[in-house]
Amino acid sequence: MDVTVVWAAIIALGLFMYVVLDGFDLGIGIVFPFFPDERERDLMMNTVAPVWDGNETWLVLGGAGLFAVFPIVYSTVLSALYLPLVFMLACLIFRGVSFEIRAKAKRTRHLWDLAFIGGSTGAAFFQGIALGAFLQGIPVADGSFAGDAFGWLTPFSLLTGLGLVATYALLGCCWLVAKTEGDLQRRLHRIVWPLTLVLLGFIALVSLWTPLQDPLIATRWFDSGLLHRLLPVPFLVAGCAFVMHRAVRGRHHITPFVAAIGLVxxxxxxxxFSLWPYAIPSSMTVWEAAAPRSSQVFTLIGAAVILPVILGYTMLGYWVFRGKVRHGDTHYH
Structure with a gap:
C-alpha cells in the first residue's frame, strides 16, 4: 500500500468536505445583502447555528494532515500565501464573533450584520486567491519558498477568488432553499439560477485559463492521454446545470443543493486530475514532499481513529437538526 497516496486522498477529502460544508454557511453571509429583513436574517442564520463551527473541523483536519505528512508543502505554501491566509483567518474571526454577538446585540446589530457579510465574503475571496496562487505554481529552491511576498496577487488568482465567492453563494442559497419555506424560499429560488449561470461562467474561464498559464498542466491535458478521460466532465457539468434548471422551475427543495454539490x-x-501527482505544481511531487514512511504510518493510525469520529458527529449533527427551520424554533439557537 502506498501510504503517501492514502494520505493525499485523506487531505483531498478533508478539503472537499470543508469547501462543501463551510462553503454553504459562508455562502449565507454572501447572500445576506439580498435579504434585509431582520426576521429573515435571523432565520437564515438559524439554519446553520447548530453546525457552522463543526464544519470548520475539516479545515483543521486538512491543515494538520499537511503539517504531519507533507511538511515541506506546509512550510512552503504558508510562506508563499502568508498574507492571503492571514486575511482569510481575520475574516473568519470577524464572522465567528458576529455570529455569536449578533443575536444578543440591539443597537449595534447592523454593524454585526456587516461583519458577518464582510467576514463571509472576505474568507471566501481569500480562499479563492490562495487556490489561484497555488495553481499558478509556487517557486521552490532547496526546499524553501523562493518567491516574493506579493506573488499571489495576479489576475488569475483574483479570478479564482471571485469564482469561489460565486461558488459559496450558490451553495448557501441552495442550502437555504432546502431549509426554509414560504415567501423566503420563493425569493431564494429566484436567485439560484442566476448564481448558477455566474458559476458556470467562472468554471469556463478558469478551465480555459488554467492550461494557458501553466505549460505543465497544458501538457498533462493534451499530450498525456488525459484529455479523453476529462471529456465527460463538461457534459456532466451541463447535466448538473440542467438538473438545477429543472429543480428551480419545479420549486424543488433538496435537488438544487445536490446539483450544486455536483458542480463543486x-x-x-x-x-x-490537473495537478496529480504534484504536491506543489511544477515543483514537487507528493512523494518528494512526503515525510518518512514511518511518520506517515504512525499518523495514519491516528487518522484511522479520528476520521470516523469526525464523520460520525458531522452526520449526527445534520441528522438531529434535519428538516425545515421556522421562526421561533429555539432549539436552533
Whole structure:
C-alpha cells in the first residue's frame, strides 16, 4: 500500500468536505445583502447555528494532515500565501464573533450584520486567491519558498477568488432553499439560477485559463492521454446545470443543493486530475514532499481513529437538526 497516496486522498477529502460544508454557511453571509429583513436574517442564520463551527473541523483536519505528512508543502505554501491566509483567518474571526454577538446585540446589530457579510465574503475571496496562487505554481529552491511576498496577487488568482465567492453563494442559497419555506424560499429560488449561470461562467474561464498559464498542466491535458478521460466532465457539468434548471422551475427543495454539490465535485475533480501527482505544481511531487514512511504510518493510525469520529458527529449533527427551520424554533439557537 502506498501510504503517501492514502494520505493525499485523506487531505483531498478533508478539503472537499470543508469547501462543501463551510462553503454553504459562508455562502449565507454572501447572500445576506439580498435579504434585509431582520426576521429573515435571523432565520437564515438559524439554519446553520447548530453546525457552522463543526464544519470548520475539516479545515483543521486538512491543515494538520499537511503539517504531519507533507511538511515541506506546509512550510512552503504558508510562506508563499502568508498574507492571503492571514486575511482569510481575520475574516473568519470577524464572522465567528458576529455570529455569536449578533443575536444578543440591539443597537449595534447592523454593524454585526456587516461583519458577518464582510467576514463571509472576505474568507471566501481569500480562499479563492490562495487556490489561484497555488495553481499558478509556487517557486521552490532547496526546499524553501523562493518567491516574493506579493506573488499571489495576479489576475488569475483574483479570478479564482471571485469564482469561489460565486461558488459559496450558490451553495448557501441552495442550502437555504432546502431549509426554509414560504415567501423566503420563493425569493431564494429566484436567485439560484442566476448564481448558477455566474458559476458556470467562472468554471469556463478558469478551465480555459488554467492550461494557458501553466505549460505543465497544458501538457498533462493534451499530450498525456488525459484529455479523453476529462471529456465527460463538461457534459456532466451541463447535466448538473440542467438538473438545477429543472429543480428551480419545479420549486424543488433538496435537488438544487445536490446539483450544486455536483458542480463543486466536478470542478474539484478536474483540479485534482490537473495537478496529480504534484504536491506543489511544477515543483514537487507528493512523494518528494512526503515525510518518512514511518511518520506517515504512525499518523495514519491516528487518522484511522479520528476520521470516523469526525464523520460520525458531522452526520449526527445534520441528522438531529434535519428538516425545515421556522421562526421561533429555539432549539436552533
Amino acid at each position: 465535485l466536478l470542478g474539484y475533480a478536474g483540479l485534482l
